[in-house]
Amino acid sequence: MSSKGKLAQVFIIMVIAALSLVLAAGIWKGRLRPVQQEVQHDPASDGEMKLKDMEFTEMQDGKRYWTLHANEANYFQDEQKTLLQVVRLILYLDKTNEQIYLESDEGILYAGTKDIDLKGNIRVMMPREYVVTTQTAHYNHGARIVQSDDHIHISGPGLELDGNRWKYKIADHVADVYGEVKASLVAGDLRIEK
Numbered sequence: 001m002s003s004k005g006k007l008a009q010v011f012i013i014m015v016i017a018a019l020s021l022v023l024a025a026g027i028w029k030g031r032l033r034p035v036q037q038e039v040q041h042d043p044a045s046d047g048e049m050k051l052k053d054m055e056f057t058e059m060q061d062g063k064r065y066w067t068l069h070a071n072e073a074n075y076f077q078d079e080q081k082t083l084l085q086v087v088r089l090i091l092y093l094d095k096t097n098e099q100i101y102l103e104s105d106e107g108i109l110y111a112g113t114k115d116i117d118l119k120g121n122i123r124v125m126m127p128r129e130y131v132v133t134t135q136t137a138h139y140n141h142g143a144r145i146v147q148s149d150d151h152i153h154i155s156g157p158g159l160e161l162d163g164n165r166w167k168y169k170i171a172d173h174v175a176d177v178y179g180e181v182k183a184s185l186v187a188g189d190l191r192i193e194k
Helices: 003-032
Strands: 048-060 063-076 081-092 099-110 116-125 131-140 145-148 152-156 159-163 165-169 174-178 182-187 190-193
Touching (some): 081 116, 152 165, 152 174
Antiparallel strands (some): 063 081, 081 099, 099 116, 131 145, 131 152, 145 165, 152 159, 159 182
């Protein structure tokens, strides 16, 4: 090999070594410099996070307790609550594997307790084709109770029932109606009213 060929080869090796050193120094400086990310904050949102078409299922020990759907959900970190629009809540019953479906115009999910308040045109579809309508309802997750302190109307096969308050104990499958209760029971040709 000629001396010019060896000289060219040494020169190329030196250029590669120099470029490698520059690249290594740049990487090293990049590691030492803190990474800065620009966080965009919308002052009108007051720290809220907005989700569209939200769905959340509450599970404990591999068991479903409820599934919550909302067309829109606005989470407020400071208050630990989520405001919901056009709400559909499914409660899962332990003993019978049946489900209760609740629908409302709006609601609030409380992050700490997992309780849910519903408001506006509430419709509760119970097992065996019974339907409860009211304007407000509260689901107490710890006690597994759905209740309403507003006027309620229950209808289903052979039954019409009105009252001022309602409580449904999910674990026991027992509903209680209170306050000026009016009932109409139809069984075949027999009609009983109170």
